[in-house]
Amino acid sequence: MKIITTPASEDWKELTTRPRMDQKELANLVHSIFEAVERDQDQALISYARQFDGLILEDLTVSRQEIEAAHAIVPDELKKAIATARANIEKFHQTQQLDESTTETSTGVQCWQKMLPIEKVGLYIPGGTASLFSTVLLLGIPAVLAECPEIVLCTPPDELGEINPAILYAADLLGIHQIYKVGGAQAIAAMAIGTPTVPAVHKIFGPGNQYVDMGKTMAQQMGVAVDMPAGPSEVLIVTDKTSNPVFVAADLLAQAEHGSDSQVFLVGNDRGILEEILREVSYQLEHLPRHTIATQSLANSLAVHFDSIEECFAFSNTYAPQHLIVASEYADEYIKYIKNAGAVYLGNYTAQSAADYLSGSNSILPTAGFTHTYSGLGLSSFQRSVTFQRIDKNGLQNLGKTAEILAAAEGLQGHKNAVSVRLKNLQK
Amino acid sequence: MKIITTPASEDWKELTTRPRMDQKELANLVHSIFEAVERDQDQALISYARQFDGLILEDLTVSRQEIEAAHAIVPDELKKAIATARANIEKFHQTQQLDESTTETSTGVQCWQKMLPIEKVGLYIPGGTASLFSTVLLLGIPAVLAECPEIVLCTPPDELGEINPAILYAADLLGIHQIYKVGGAQAIAAMAIGTPTVPAVHKIFGPGNQYVDMGKTMAQQMGVAVDMPAGPSEVLIVTDKTSNPVFVAADLLAQAEHGSDSQVFLVGNDRGILEEILREVSYQLEHLPRHTIATQSLANSLAVHFDSIEECFAFSNTYAPQHLIVASEYADEYIKYIKNAGAVYLGNYTAQSAADYLSGSNSILPTAGFTHTYSGLGLSSFQRSVTFQRIDKNGLQNLGKTAEILAAAEGLQGHKNAVSVRLKNLQK
Numbered sequence: 001m002k003i004i005t006t007p008a009s010e011d012w013k014e015l016t017t018r019p020r021m022d023q024k025e026l027a028n029l030v031h032s033i034f035e036a037v038e039r040d041q042d043q044a045l046i047s048y049a050r051q052f053d054g055l056i057l058e059d060l061t062v063s064r065q066e067i068e069a070a071h072a073i074v075p076d077e078l079k080k081a082i083a084t085a086r087a088n089i090e091k092f093h094q095t096q097q098l099d100e101s102t103t104e105t106s107t108g109v110q111c112w113q114k115m116l117p118i119e120k121v122g123l124y125i126p127g128g129t130a131s132l133f134s135t136v137l138l139l140g141i142p143a144v145l146a147e148c149p150e151i152v153l154c155t156p157p158d159e160l161g162e163i164n165p166a167i168l169y170a171a172d173l174l175g176i177h178q179i180y181k182v183g184g185a186q187a188i189a190a191m192a193i194g195t196p197t198v199p200a201v202h203k204i205f206g207p208g209n210q211y212v213d214m215g216k217t218m219a220q221q222m223g224v225a226v227d228m229p230a231g232p233s234e235v236l237i238v239t240d241k242t243s244n245p246v247f248v249a250a251d252l253l254a255q256a257e258h259g260s261d262s263q264v265f266l267v268g269n270d271r272g273i274l275e276e277i278l279r280e281v282s283y284q285l286e287h288l289p290r291h292t293i294a295t296q297s298l299a300n301s302l303a304v305h306f307d308s309i310e311e312c313f314a315f316s317n318t319y320a321p322q323h324l325i326v327a328s329e330y331a332d333e334y335i336k337y338i339k340n341a342g343a344v345y346l347g348n349y350t351a352q353s354a355a356d357y358l359s360g361s362n363s364i365l366p367t368a369g370f371t372h373t374y375s376g377l378g379l380s381s382f383q384r385s386v387t388f389q390r391i392d393k394n395g396l397q398n399l400g401k402t403a404e405i406l407a408a409a410e411g412l413q414g415h416k417n418a419v420s421v422r423l424k425n426l427q428k
Numbered sequence: 429m430k431i432i433t434t435p436a437s438e439d440w441k442e443l444t445t446r447p448r449m450d451q452k453e454l455a456n457l458v459h460s461i462f463e464a465v466e467r468d469q470d471q472a473l474i475s476y477a478r479q480f481d482g483l484i485l486e487d488l489t490v491s492r493q494e495i496e497a498a499h500a501i502v503p504d505e506l507k508k509a510i511a512t513a514r515a516n517i518e519k520f521h522q523t524q525q526l527d528e529s530t531t532e533t534s535t536g537v538q539c540w541q542k543m544l545p546i547e548k549v550g551l552y553i554p555g556g557t558a559s560l561f562s563t564v565l566l567l568g569i570p571a572v573l574a575e576c577p578e579i580v581l582c583t584p585p586d587e588l589g590e591i592n593p594a595i596l597y598a599a600d601l602l603g604i605h606q607i608y609k610v611g612g613a614q615a616i617a618a619m620a621i622g623t624p625t626v627p628a629v630h631k632i633f634g635p636g637n638q639y640v641d642m643g644k645t646m647a648q649q650m651g652v653a654v655d656m657p658a659g660p661s662e663v664l665i666v667t668d669k670t671s672n673p674v675f676v677a678a679d680l681l682a683q684a685e686h687g688s689d690s691q692v693f694l695v696g697n698d699r700g701i702l703e704e705i706l707r708e709v710s711y712q713l714e715h716l717p718r719h720t721i722a723t724q725s726l727a728n729s730l731a732v733h734f735d736s737i738e739e740c741f742a743f744s745n746t747y748a749p750q751h752l753i754v755a756s757e758y759a760d761e762y763i764k765y766i767k768n769a770g771a772v773y774l775g776n777y778t779a780q781s782a783a784d785y786l787s788g789s790n791s792i793l794p795t796a797g798f799t800h801t802y803s804g805l806g807l808s809s810f811q812r813s814v815t816f817q818r819i820d821k822n823g824l825q826n827l828g829k830t831a832e833i834l835a836a837a838e839g840l841q842g843h844k845n846a847v848s849v850r851l852k853n854l855q856k
């Protein structure tokens with residue numbers, strides 16, 4: 001990681017450009033997977049498990065026995081930790097219930113929103129190099145709070161054809177029982193198309209690699225909704241003279257160990273601190289088990305020195321990071337500069353990793369600059385807002401004439417007439 | 429319109445299938461429009477106006493003079509009606525501000541959401557056979573309430589190269605001054621790509637014909653967000669013995685006059701009432717200025733008779749209509765049956781047209797069955813929720829150990845270390 005000094009603002013856009021894969025080749029591959037799932041149904045899922053992972057799967061469905069075995073295997077200490085995370089995530093997501101109270105916009109005219117759960121949702125839990133049971137909590141808790149009637153979970157099995165017990169335990173704890181051993185783009189295809197084993201859903205949630213992402217894009221083209229466009233995980237850390245270099249280095253590495261394509265930006269207005277952080281990164285990297293992954297990820301990463309904290313945040317807003325760590329004692333004063341970010345971690349003691357596991361907020365967040373337009377996951381991601389309205393006789397007498405004027409001005413006589421026939425009826 | 433009697437539930441899906449255009453041909457055409465806009469910029473927009481509408485446009489930008497002329501032309505009566513609609517729409521959308529208060533999920537651990545406006549938004553106002561200035565209010569008011577810093581409006585000019593004064597008046601009233609004379613897929617391309625005249629935006633809103641819709645799909649593939657997938661407008665009306673046939677017929681025709689591809693479903697458990705409604709439709713249709721459009725639309729439409737009101741709503745839930753009119757004195761009791769709808773109009777006096785203009789709720793709603801997963805437009809459509817979190821020393825001491833357990837169980841040592849270095853520091 002090297003330090004760039006005060007880059008000109010016209011260069012920021014290029015500096016913060018995410019590396020982009022060849023989308024066309026990827027699209028062709030994933031398209032062929034969708035076609036195979038459409039054609040061969042469950043058989044396609046079983047074939048891909050053999051072809052990609054060398055697995056002979058007899059059953060795609062996780063059995064009740066496997067779930068019960070998971071309960072026995074997961075250590076009590078971890079169960080307790082999961083319970084704490086769950087409680088906090090529930091607590092915060094419960095505050096996201098939208099107001100359903102009725103507004104009387106004019107006399108006799110009432111409007112309200114009612115939040116209805118999305119009826120069938122699919123949760124994708126990535127497998128790969130880490131067992132992300134925390135993702136089960138972050139996707140599953142809002143789905144359950146929203147009371148989605150059907151919740152389907154797909155996740156790839158390990159080399160023994162088994163699912164990590166913590167994933168099964170967490171899912172079962174939440175009451176999610178439809179769990180399937182399918183990963184990758186074929187899992188997304190299965191949930192979008194439906195097979196005899198894996199039910200089709202209305203909306204697909206969850207992070208994943210580039211194949212999963214492309215699968216979600218294709219699902220969307222088929223009319224199946226997805227949570228958000230996604231890409232590799234990323235963090236930007238803003239530092240100043242009050243940052244703790246040891247903490248910041250550890251946060252950088254926590255991000256870098258996610259995947260070799262993870263991106264890390266370090267920004268600050270104190271050159272000495274930046275240099276100290278980089279020294280610490282080298283030191284801590286030595287002791288990191290996921291050393292190779294983190295080293296590759298750091299190769300995509302950059303430290304940027306600016307004179308002022310305002311420039312640091314302006315640069316950050318251009319990048320629009322998924323995670324923004326404000327590693328400063330003055331973090332609260334800096335909030336006003338933040339225009340684009342998925343989630344913000346304030347102050348030196350807000351370890352992003354701790355916050356993501358159990359502060360209660362949702363760390364399923366947009367990446368790749370999509371924080372410009374998309375929100376992170378929340379309760380409403382699993383709901384639809386339906387507006388209800390009621391105009392009574394009084395209300396129609398009150399507003400009818402106005403509606404007639406508007407309809408006539410738009411040249412819509414039928415719209416006007418729907419009001420006129422009622423007004424006439426009221427005059428009787 | 430003919431009456432079908434108690435169709436079997438396994439046939440509902442087919443009965444409620446929307447007519448679908450040839451997407452491939454449409455995609456090719458719209459793709460070529462995007463390419464032309466990318467290549468020729470403003471010149472492409474001017475060429476399309478000439479080619480499609482026979483217009484020689486000298487300037488794509490609506491001038492201040494044109495806006496001021498609109499103020500002079502719009503009649504006072506209409507200005508007053510627009511003011512009433514605006515007040516109600518503002519009142520209801522203001523209630524949609526999300527709760528930004530802080531939750532302490534554990535001692536020393538705080539989370540909150542902050543709603544940030546999307547920085548650049550593009551509003552599309554369709555032209556065509558009706559002047560939809562009400563769409564300006566429904567798109568513009570939440571954009572202004574959300575405080576989006578840049579609001580761009582595109583709408584096709586009429587055969588004289590002018591924009592309907594009511595559209596200009598409504599936009600100016602809301603403080604929307606960047607108005608461009610561009611319509612169709614080329615307007616969407618311009619807002620997605622950006623030209624010297626029309627700025628690129630982050631998210632595009634608004635209804636439109638199939639070209640506009642396809643343009644929005646392409647914009648989305650480019651990474652520009654859109655409000656929702658859309659298709660032709662549609663209504664389903666549930667009736668019973670308490671329905672007023674004259675009112676229902678007028679509501680059906682108000683929907684049918686929207687466009688020849690509009691879809692109308694009439695459902696009810698009282699055959700006599702259904703028959704009376706159809707007689708009324710024929711009678712009222714005679715007097716409708718947009719007779720031809722409505723007649724074509726009614727050809728796509730169907731009346732369905734069921735024995736029970738529960739079946740009526742089950743059928744409606746399968747169709748998942750954009751607009752659901754519950755034309756009954758018992759409407760409130762029926763709310764519990766409603767699972768899928770964009771907006772619901774309750775009772776005999778809730779004329780949909782009046783409600784859409786000025787009840788205050790937003791009538792920009794998902795169509796084509798997308799009410800299964802999407803919400804109608806609201807304040808949050810113009811915002812992003814960013815989660816903030818703060819863990820203080822106390823909080824870290826309280827939760828740190830638990831975070832370490834979770835990180836270790838996921839095999840993410842770097843995540844654990846980011847907590848450990850802080851805990852160690854606190855022990856000093």
